[in-house]
Amino acid sequence: MNNRSIKRWVFLSILLGVFLWLISNTQLWEIILSTLFPQETRVLHPRSLPVLVWEHVRLVVISSSITITVGVPLGIWVTRPSGRDFLPIVNDITSFGQTFPPVAVLALTVPMLGFGFLPTTVALFLYGLLPIVRNTIAGLRAVPPDILDAAYGLGMSRLHVLFRIEIPLAARVILAGVRTSVIINIGTAMIGAVIGAGGLGSPIIAGLVQDNIAYIIEGAVPAAMMAIIADQFWANIEETFAYSTISSNT
Amino acid sequence: MIRLQRVTKRYGDTIAVNELSLEVNQGEVCILIGPSGCGKTTTLRMINRLIEVTSGHIFVNGQETSQIKPEKLRQSIGYAIQSVGLFPHLTVAANIAVVPELLHWEKDRITRRIEELLALVNLNPREYAGKYPSQLSGGEAQRIGVARALAANPPILLMDEPFGAVDPLTRQKLQSQFISIQQKLKKTIILVTHDLNEAIRLADRIAIMESGKLVQYDTPQVILSRPANKFVHDFVGTDRALKRLSSISIEGFVKPAPSVMIDASNREIASVIGYRRYAWVVDKNGKLLGWLDRTNLNEATSVRETMVQGDIEEIAIPNNATLHEALARMLGQGFKSIPVVDEKGKFIGEVTLSDVEAATAEMES
Ligand SMILES: Nc1ncnc2c1ncn2[C@@H]1O[C@H](COP(=O)(O)OP(=O)(O)OP(=O)(O)O)[C@@H](O)[C@H]1O
Ligand SMILES: [Mg+2]
Numbered sequence: 001m002n003n004r005s006i007k008r009w010v011f012l013s014i015l016l017g018v019f020l021w022l023i024s025n026t027q028l029w030e031i032i033l034s035t036l037f038p039q040e041t042r043v044l045h046p047r048s049l050p051v052l053v054w055e056h057v058r059l060v061v062i063s064s065s066i067t068i069t070v071g072v073p074l075g076i077w078v079t080r081p082s083g084r085d086f087l088p089i090v091n092d093i094t095s096f097g098q099t100f101p102p103v104a105v106l107a108l109t110v111p112m113l114g115f116g117f118l119p120t121t122v123a124l125f126l127y128g129l130l131p132i133v134r135n136t137i138a139g140l141r142a143v144p145p146d147i148l149d150a151a152y153g154l155g156m157s158r159l160h161v162l163f164r165i166e167i168p169l170a171a172r173v174i175l176a177g178v179r180t181s182v183i184i185n186i187g188t189a190m191i192g193a194v195i196g197a198g199g200l201g202s203p204i205i206a207g208l209v210q211d212n213i214a215y216i217i218e219g220a221v222p223a224a225m226m227a228i229i230a231d232q233f234w235a236n237i238e239e240t241f242a243y244s245t246i247s248s249n250t
Numbered sequence: 251m252i253r254l255q256r257v258t259k260r261y262g263d264t265i266a267v268n269e270l271s272l273e274v275n276q277g278e279v280c281i282l283i284g285p286s287g288c289g290k291t292t293t294l295r296m297i298n299r300l301i302e303v304t305s306g307h308i309f310v311n312g313q314e315t316s317q318i319k320p321e322k323l324r325q326s327i328g329y330a331i332q333s334v335g336l337f338p339h340l341t342v343a344a345n346i347a348v349v350p351e352l353l354h355w356e357k358d359r360i361t362r363r364i365e366e367l368l369a370l371v372n373l374n375p376r377e378y379a380g381k382y383p384s385q386l387s388g389g390e391a392q393r394i395g396v397a398r399a400l401a402a403n404p405p406i407l408l409m410d411e412p413f414g415a416v417d418p419l420t421r422q423k424l425q426s427q428f429i430s431i432q433q434k435l436k437k438t439i440i441l442v443t444h445d446l447n448e449a450i451r452l453a454d455r456i457a458i459m460e461s462g463k464l465v466q467y468d469t470p471q472v473i474l475s476r477p478a479n480k481f482v483h484d485f486v487g488t489d490r491a492l493k494r495l496s497s498i499s500i501e502g503f504v505k506p507a508p509s510v511m512i513d514a515s516n517r518e519i520a521s522v523i524g525y526r527r528y529a530w531v532v533d534k535n536g537k538l539l540g541w542l543d544r545t546n547l548n549e550a551t552s553v554r555e556t557m558v559q560g561d562i563e564e565i566a567i568p569n570n571a572t573l574h575e576a577l578a579r580m581l582g583q584g585f586k587s588i589p590v591v592d593e594k595g596k597f598i599g600e601v602t603l604s605d606v607e608a609a610t611a612e613m614e615s
Pocket of ligand 2: 290291292
């Protein structure tokens with residue numbers, strides 16, 4: 001790890017610390033929001049902010065973990081000889097998954113899976129799949145053919161070539177897809193509130209229904225901070241571990 | 251060592267290689283040459299099974315390659331290509347270590363081997379082992395590519411236009427290095443090239459291909475003097491006498507020539523160069539520095555002021571160069587002689603235009 005990436009991780013830790021401090025100080029929110037919106041009798045959602053954040057984080061972490069563990073292998077598989085025939089289908093399905101509005105996905109999953117956490121997770125999983133699969137395919141296909149030729153010519157097995165050459169060279173593009181997917185998920189997870197999965201969508205929806213801007217702020221600001229932190233986190237992973245033509249020179 | 255028996259490769263209706271039979275003996279350099287698309291690369295890649303044959307048999311060391319696991323086969327055959335294909339995310343050392351690691355060599359042995367190979371291709375291990383491919387020049391990358399191909403000491407080497415992507419001067423240097431490495435290692439090599447002069451210089455035998463078929467397989471001398479048919483005749487060209495010079499090393503033509511030290515006095519110069527007008531100038535270690543035109547030298551001037559200094563690579567040729575290069579350089583520079591140096595730049599002697607002309611005339615007769 002070089003100096004620059006150590007600095008980035010320190011910065012991220014500070015950011016995370018500030019975030020945790022902010023969401024655990026409910027009184028502070030109350031003071032600020034009451035000053036801004038004196039006409040409202042209530043400025044905080046009845047459920048406590050740390051709980052809402054926890055629900056949101058849980059939704060995003062679980063659904064994104066599933067998306068990554070399914071999406072990356074899926075992208076790898078359709079670029080192998082054994083899965084190449086499925087490349088067009090997988091491409092279609094994943095783009096379809098994203099053109100579908102998340103509310104519609106919910107509408108379809110609720111009858112099958114009921115209300116709450118599970119259908120939301122399924123919707124988020126489908127919704128986040130496209131960027132990961134697409135970037136995995138693009139990253140693997142961008143590996144120059146002469147490098148693969150040399151790798152096979154030296155006697156590497158397919159598995160060796162995949163893990164020692166293709167994935168390291170595609171890592172940056174794959175991680176960029178993961179980053180996009182996670183950030184999309186943080187935003188999309190808001191809709192979970194509609195079907196009772198909780199999360200930061202709850203104050204926003206309540207705020208919209210009751211015309212209470214303070215509620216909306218209570219939901220939107222922590223979600224925006226989460227997105228920034230997630231973005232920084234994946235950027236740091238990329239910077240620290242993935243090969244790039246630029247960082248290899250230093 | 252390597253034997254191809256009526257090997258054919260079809261892609262749909264195209265026949266890339268057609269009933270090709272070829273045998274390369276141990277320690278020999280066989281060069282595949284022919285027009286673009288004649289099937290050279292396909293032939294080469296069928297030997298290490300990067301391409302599977304449509305029909306026919308290939309034997310390596312008496313064993314049919316279709317009976318050997320492709321990975322095992324390839325680990326025992328060095329492979330170097332024009333685009334080099336160094337792995338950009340790995341250091342030079344890690345690139346070279348690929349095959350030894352596949353073969354589970356011990357760490358110490360791999361480290362020693364890397365140093366040995368970098369020294370073999372004339373790169374300083376301490377300086378280069380930790381570099382990344384993006385930090386190398388084209389010629390350096392080519393040499394690392396060859397070092398990587400040689401890493402596990404395979405008896406056989408397949409090379410597809412290994413010197414194709416570098417400038418002519420670098421190519422000449424890589425060729426000389428190839429010759430001296432091959433003198434040491436005695437590998438069995440099949441090399442593809444587009445450059446007939448390169449083929450003549452490096453080959454023990456040249457295989458000329460035309461649309462998937464082998465048209466002539468002979469030593470450079472025979473190919474030049476007795477082309478098998480009109481295709482080979484045309485391919486070899488009308489300047490065959492000139493091309494034959496590519497197969498002759500200058501070593502037998504180097505003559506001693508007067509050289510003066512850079513700090514020599516006028517009297518010393520006179521005694522050394524006698525009636526000649528020009529003399530080569532060396533430093534106290536015998537390294538060539540430039541030349542001196544005596545008519546420009548008088549009582550008031552010194553060698554240092556009068557001499558013409560030059561980059562050694564431009565004014566001299568190495569002692570393993572060919573007569574073809576010597577001739578080209580003399581004609582290019584308009585000189586009647588060219589100095590010859592060893593690999594350290596030390597002055598050895600000179601080759602004169604008249605000697606080269608005499609050699610050409612002798613071959614014609
Ligand atoms: N994968 C392929 N599919 C179809 N045709 C191919 C394929 N690979 C090669 N060919 C054809 O086979 C012939 C021989 O190709 P090959 O690459 O062996 O030529 P080459 O002698 O190496 O040419 P060059 O000097 O340009 O490198 C060409 O006509 C080429 O178009
Ligand atoms: Mg070719």
